[in-house]
Amino acid sequence: xxxxxxxxxxxxxxxxxxxxxxxxxRFENRLPSRSDAVRxxxxxxxxxxxxxxxxxxxxxDFGILDPPNRTS
Numbered sequence: 184x185x186x187x188x189x190x191x192x193x194x195x196x197x198x199x200x201x202x203x204x205x206x207x208x209r210f211e212n213r214l215p216s217r218s219d220a221v222r223x224x225x226x227x228x229x230x231x232x233x234x235x236x237x238x239x240x241x242x243x244d245f246g247i248l249d250p251p252n253r254t255s
Contacts, residue, residue: 195221 197205209220 205217205220208224209217212220212223214220214223
């Protein structure tokens with residue numbers, strides 16, 4: 184576990200639509216930065232009841248938009 188007082192950089196890539204959704208949520212919740220919005224969303228996601236870690240789910244199946252139609 185990283186030291187609590189140390190800050191780490193995490194770079195993520197979002198498409199224009201995902202960024203617009205993040206910014207809208209950030210402004211709606213009066214958060215001062217995108218980084219604060221992402222941290223708050225991570226905190227909220229960890230506190231969801233029944234969060235079982237999504238065993239066996241592929242990373243491509245996750246997103247903030249509707250999942251793509253896949254036939255595999």
